Amino acid sequence: MITLTLNVDHKPFKLSVDESIPSSGITAIFGRSGAGKTSLINAVSGLVAPQSGRITLGDKVLFDSDAKIDLAPEHRRIGYVFQEARLFPHMSVEKNLSYGQPNEDKAKFGEVIQLLGIEDLLKRHPSALSGGEKQRVAIGRALLSEPELLIMDEPTASLDGPRKQELIQYLLRLATSLKIPVLYVSHSLDEILQIADNMLILNEGQVVANGPLLEVWGSAPMRPWLSTREQSALVTAKLIGHHPIYGMTQLDLEGETIWVTKVDDAKGSMLRLRIFANDISIVKSRPTDTSIRNILPAVIEEVCRAECDENASGYCQVVLRIGNQRLLANITQWAVDDLHLLQGDSVFVQLKGVSITKGDLAQENKNF
């Protein structure tokens, strides 16, 4: 567990945090510009000293104002990857990588360069690397310093679209291999959906949400970030097999079947699915003659939450529960009235579209 209790006072801006974060997985730090994301990670890494507070990483106390503990950044065992790679320009990639490695662990060096796909770049200098390659080297250098925490501050920010996507694929490989926690600052919700396990949202120096991504995604502080068209729920489902004839994969969501376009993940993999509120319709009895493959029983948990904007568009949001997971549906107020949809009703949801945002959630891998 990482505990973050801290107050940073840059008058007039004040950052005030009292949270804990799991000691494994990727925690995305999200919020608008000036919300305090960089101030938070700078306090954790020791670049900024909070006025008061206590920051711990497992059993290790990094900062404690009462006990007058303030470990220097170099003693915190934190790997830092910035928006720009910040490699030493006069050193080869190989030298850049080994620079911060405390002991010459060749096996580990080999593992890291292979994971990040930088084996062929070792003899080059940073000036001969693309932006994405530089970032991969910077990540490798941070990992080889044997950190107990990795902080990435918008590592894809300086990259163009295709390079961003390429780096994300490497980050995904990393995510399944790393056994240390990662704090990942990002402005991109798409990126967060692909790689994060947890999410902490900052607003004007205060934490407005913190927890597993699936929970935070469905929470009230997320709503202002998503337009009606983007409103969606995240669920996890298990891959159980493939259709014998059609190119479809069968998933299990709380004992119910969902069919998605064929994916290559192994049987038993846990996949994260994003289901848009506009892609769900509600019926009271199970339809038979329909082109829609995914029809699941659900219970209405809430009708017309705060988003219900009957005056403006006539649409409102219905929260539905399938086992322990929730879906959102945007439907018209007219349909709600016509079907007499009420909290607690058993209905069926028809899913017109399902996208997979992250595969292999439970994959076990090497340890470094």
Ligand SMILES: Nc1ncnc2c1ncn2[C@@H]1O[C@H](COP(=O)(O)OP(=O)(O)OP(=O)(O)O)[C@@H](O)[C@H]1O
């Ligand atoms: N050393 C400082 N002295 C005074 N104010 C500061 C200092 N560092 C940051 N701030 C202010 O604190 C607020 C939060 O800044 P911070 O860089 O943490 O935000 P952020 O969420 O990382 O923003 P961005 O996404 O734009 O990087 C801003 O209003 C900023 O001007």
